[in-house]
Amino acid sequence: MSPVYTLDARTATDHFPGIGRYVVNLARAMAPLLAPEERLFLLRDPTRSSPWDLSALAGERVRVVDVPLSPFSLRQQWAVPRLLGRLGADLYHSPYYLMPYRPGVPTVLTVHDLIPLLFPRQSTFQARLLFRWTTARALRAARHIVAVSEATRRDLTRHFHVPGDRVSVIPEAPDPAFYPRSPAEVEAVRRQYGLPDSFVLYVGSNKPHKNLTRLVEAWARSMEYGTRNTLVIAGVWDPRYPQPRLLAERLGLQTVRWLGPVPEADLPALYSAATLFVFPSLYEGFGLPVLEAMACGVPVVCSNTSSLPEVAGDAALLADPTDTGALAAAIVDLLGDRARREGMREKGLQQAARFSWGWTAVATLGLYRRIVGQAVC
Known part of the structure; x- marks a missing residue:
């Protein structure tokens, strides 16, 4: 046969x-x-x-x-x-x-x-x-x-x-293309998109279940806690859901960058350039961006809902995506603790390698x- x-x-x-x-x-x-x-x-x-x-x-x-x-x-x-x-x-x-x-x-x-x-x-x-x-x-x-x-x-x-x-x-x-990129590749993508030396990254769409409005609210609260950083939002933008961007404008947030869609070839270096990756989605069937970020050596803050806990394991800092205070605290805590970020980076690489x-x-x-x-x- x-x-x-x-x-x-x-x-x-x-x-x-x-x-x-x-x-x-x-x-x-x-x-x-x-x-x-x-x-x-x-x-x-x-x-x-x-x-x-x-x-x-x-x-x-x-x-x-x-x-x-x-x-x-x-x-x-x-x-x-x-x-x-x-x-x-x-x-x-x-x-x-x-x-x-x-x-x-x-x-x-x-x-x-x-x-x-x-x-x-x-x-x-x-x-x-x-x-x-x-x-x-x-x-x-x-x-x-x-x-x-x-x-x-x-x-x-x-x-x-x-x-x-x-x-x-x-x-x-994660696709095999996702791995920590060289300093030269990171610097090239940083120059290409005009990114600062340190930034927090989100990759995904702006559909409502992605929870970007709460991410913007959490980012505003993190700035009240003393965060001096930039939030970079990359991904396809659906004009039917302008609320996150309108909220950022209403709050006068100058530290939020909207990159729009990023070519697949640029994503590994973009992840590698980030100080922290944040993924506050309310629901994911799998949540591949979390593993992509981990595979590139970026510490991760993500939701404690749907498939994300099983995908992230103990290698991410989990937060309630409906609680903007908890999300802001998780971002601030990791940004302020270099040693913890390094430990999560190593855990993330190990977790991504399991898939x-x-x-x-x-x-x-x-x-x-x-x-x-x-x-x-």
Whole structure:
């Protein structure tokens, strides 16, 4: 038997930066683990712009198959199952809930988070209804489900009553590009963005669950406690949620910098340049920026909610994200204690090293093999 696994990489586009990174890193790490008789087909949408070159992953056991269909396309419901039949696929793995709901082969579904249900104010009633319906369809179609954290697994049980034996927790990991950068690289990114020698960094979007308004409030309180530093906020800015920036302007905070989106290539050096990384999110399915910062040798303050405690372990200073006083105190405490920051830096490097795409690929490929019923030695 020559098992054929199909990983849907149509989300490896500019529109899905997080899920795209997941798919590409998983495929890259899985390729060298395949047995001689195993094949991995990557479905790619060639009509969409992508920061990743999936063709570079092609080889003797990995093939890239072009499928000019977006995950939002209704036509995928019959076109993708037909393609899986032509490819002789034994298994289909979707990293996204918008997928063919009758794929015709055993299916693995990765669930990253359930944000539309947990934060209903971020979407319309119709959008929430559609998310619940399509997610329920995807869960029913899946033979097995991968949750990226225990927190996500609990959310699946709570909101969709998914039995525990149908879910495996297989975490994500920081990209190998995230490691402490050289002084020259750090200085170059500091000059490029006009950053001071010492600053506190946040990387992420400004969506409401990211809790930036409270971060701005906490930063204002930290200045009352004597902080003389700069808060740098980097990430894609959604104009629907201007409240954090408006609050900073109203409070007259001159020490908040808004960088906007930063190219992936600049992120490791940007993390490495920071004195402290702060991540006050109310909810994360996994919370990858915390591990990225740790992997770059930056001490971390983050929320004590959702998946963040399991991701950060004892290597971060945890704070209640709804308590701006506690968040401000955590920032001030670490900024004022160089020895503690150094200790957390070392702990963070060790914690980040516990997560690897190699391990994630081993666990995922093992799941494929169990489902297909092929024991490969």
